[in-house]
Amino acid sequence: MAQVLTSPAEHARAADRRAWLMVAGAAVVWLVAYRSIQPLANWLTYGLIGLQPGSHLGESVAFFLYDVPKILLLLSGMIFVISTVRSFFSPERTRALLTGKREGVGNLLAASLGVVTPFCSCSAVPLFIGFVEAGIPLGVTFSFLIAAPMVNEVALVMLFGLFGWQIAALYMAAGLAIAVASGMVIGRLQMERYVEDFVWQIRSGGGAVAATDPTWSQRFALAWQSTREIVGRVWLYVIIGIAVGAGIHGYVPEQAMADIMGREAWWSVPAAVLLGVPLYANAAGVMPVIQALIAKGAALGTALAFMMAVVALSLPEMIILRRVLKPRLIITFIGITAAGIVAIGYLFNLVI
Numbered sequence: 001m002a003q004v005l006t007s008p009a010e011h012a013r014a015a016d017r018r019a020w021l022m023v024a025g026a027a028v029v030w031l032v033a034y035r036s037i038q039p040l041a042n043w044l045t046y047g048l049i050g051l052q053p054g055s056h057l058g059e060s061v062a063f064f065l066y067d068v069p070k071i072l073l074l075l076s077g078m079i080f081v082i083s084t085v086r087s088f089f090s091p092e093r094t095r096a097l098l099t100g101k102r103e104g105v106g107n108l109l110a111a112s113l114g115v116v117t118p119f120c121s122c123s124a125v126p127l128f129i130g131f132v133e134a135g136i137p138l139g140v141t142f143s144f145l146i147a148a149p150m151v152n153e154v155a156l157v158m159l160f161g162l163f164g165w166q167i168a169a170l171y172m173a174a175g176l177a178i179a180v181a182s183g184m185v186i187g188r189l190q191m192e193r194y195v196e197d198f199v200w201q202i203r204s205g206g207g208a209v210a211a212t213d214p215t216w217s218q219r220f221a222l223a224w225q226s227t228r229e230i231v232g233r234v235w236l237y238v239i240i241g242i243a244v245g246a247g248i249h250g251y252v253p254e255q256a257m258a259d260i261m262g263r264e265a266w267w268s269v270p271a272a273v274l275l276g277v278p279l280y281a282n283a284a285g286v287m288p289v290i291q292a293l294i295a296k297g298a299a300l301g302t303a304l305a306f307m308m309a310v311v312a313l314s315l316p317e318m319i320i321l322r323r324v325l326k327p328r329l330i331i332t333f334i335g336i337t338a339a340g341i342v343a344i345g346y347l348f349n350l351v352i
Contacts, residue, residue: 012215012217015215015217016215016216016217018217019216019217019220019221020216022220023220027077030073030076030077033069033073034070034073034074037066037069037070037073038066040065041062041065041066041069042062044065045058045061045062045065046058046062049061056251060246060247060251061246063242063245063246063292064242064243064246067242067245067246067288067291068238068239068242070161071158071161071162071238071242071287071288072231072235072238074157074158074160074161075157075158075230075231075234075238076227076231078156078157078160079157079226079227079230079231080223080224080226080227081223082157083222083223083226083227084219084220084223087214087219087222087223097109097113098110098113098131098136098140098144103137103139103140103184103187104184106136106137106139106140106143107139107140107143107179107180107183107184107187108143108176108180110136110140110141110143110144110147110179110183111143111144111146111147111176111179111180111183112147112176113144114143114144114145114146114147114148114151114179115147115148115151115172115175115176128141128145128199128321128324128325129199129324131144132195132199132200137187138186138187138191138192138195139183139184139185139186139187139188140183140187141183142182142183142186142187142333143179143180143182143183143184144179144183145321146178146179146182146183146312146337147175147176147179149311149312150175150178150179150308150311150312151171151172151175151176151179155171155287155307155311156168156171156172158287158288159171159287162287162288162290162291163291163294167300170348170352171304174304174308174344174347174348175308175312177340177344178308178312178337178340178341178344181340182333182336182337182340185336186329186332186333186336189332191328191329191332194325194326194328194329194332195324195325195326195329196323196324196325196326199324238288241286241287241288241289242288244288244289244292245288245289245291245292246292247292248289248292248293248296265302268299268302269301269302269305269342269345269346269349270342272302272303272305272306272309272345273305273306273308273309273338273341273342273345274309274338275306275309276305276306276307276308276309276310276313277309277313277334277338286306286307286310286311287307290303290304290306290307299348299349300348300349300352301344301345301346301347301348301349301350301352302345302349304344304345304348305341305342305344305345305348308341308344308345309338309341312337312341313334313337313338318330318334321333
């Protein structure tokens with residue numbers, strides 16, 4: 001019997017169909033598991049372990065057993081989706097989209113692309129050099145550099161899971177506003193002379209060859225790999241953060257937290273930002289603590305200002321950026337971004 005040969009295109013389509021079926025089946029399993037978390041946590045805490053409902057220890061254990069699987073499931077599911085979307089935005093394509101864009105429109109586009117483009121502190125230097133090399137204005141470049149770590153997928157997913165889509169949307173809008181405004185201010189200050197000289201001496205080696213777009217099966221494979229890598233890096237921070245949050249949830253008096261981080265403490269927002277700027281913490285680890293603080297009476301704006309300062313102005317990123325920026329520009333960048341975060345914190349406290 002003659003062997004039936006399939007073309008590469010037919011083979012790719014078959015692989016895409018199998019990939020879609022697998023993703024659909026995984027989505028059903030994910031949904032069933034997510035809906036089972038609350039009753040399972042209550043049964044483990046009050047049934048199997050036998051703790052008393054309403055007790056300090058019982059509340060802490062129930063909080064921990066509910067939040068750990070909830071956050072890990074949310075992270076896994078949403079990062080898979082976001083990573084699939086990110087497969088359409090390579091750093092080279094992002095740079096090409098921003099090339100030639102002027103102030104205002106360029107800042108907004110750069111900040112928006114920063115949300116969906118792969119970025120980490122270790123890539124800050126090559127991305128910065130690549131943007132400058134392509135002739136992208138300095139202010140537009142900073143809008144991208146601010147938005148990418150500040151409005152990151154871990155923070156968005158955890159805010160959505162802990163506080164709902166409204167708060168997550170406000171956080172994203174606030175982060176984009178800070179990135180756009182800060183980039184425009186830096187651009188108006190004309191601080192190009194505070195970029196290290198070697199950056200300006202780099203010349204483009206020609207346009208990059210456009211890579212072939214991956215198939216859906218390849219996109220899903222890359223998204224699954226990204227999900228495993230990200231969750232693998234942050235799961236311990238999630239558990240530690242939730243453990244701290246569980247202790248706050250069960251034992252810290254509400255009035256004490258309201259006095260320290262409540263709306264009435266006018267100094268709490270700038271103090272939270274000043275504390276967050278030099279502090280380095282993973283968004284996955286700090287978010288459960290934020291949840292517990294808010295539940296105990298901390299103002300939402302104050303708590304989010306602290307989180308934004310931690311994730312947008314982390315010490316490791318500042319150290320890495322020092323390779324391409326002179327100290328005056330780094331200090332200006334920190335000061336303008338921190339001022340924007342303080343303003344957003346006060347705004348959230350005022351309207352929510």
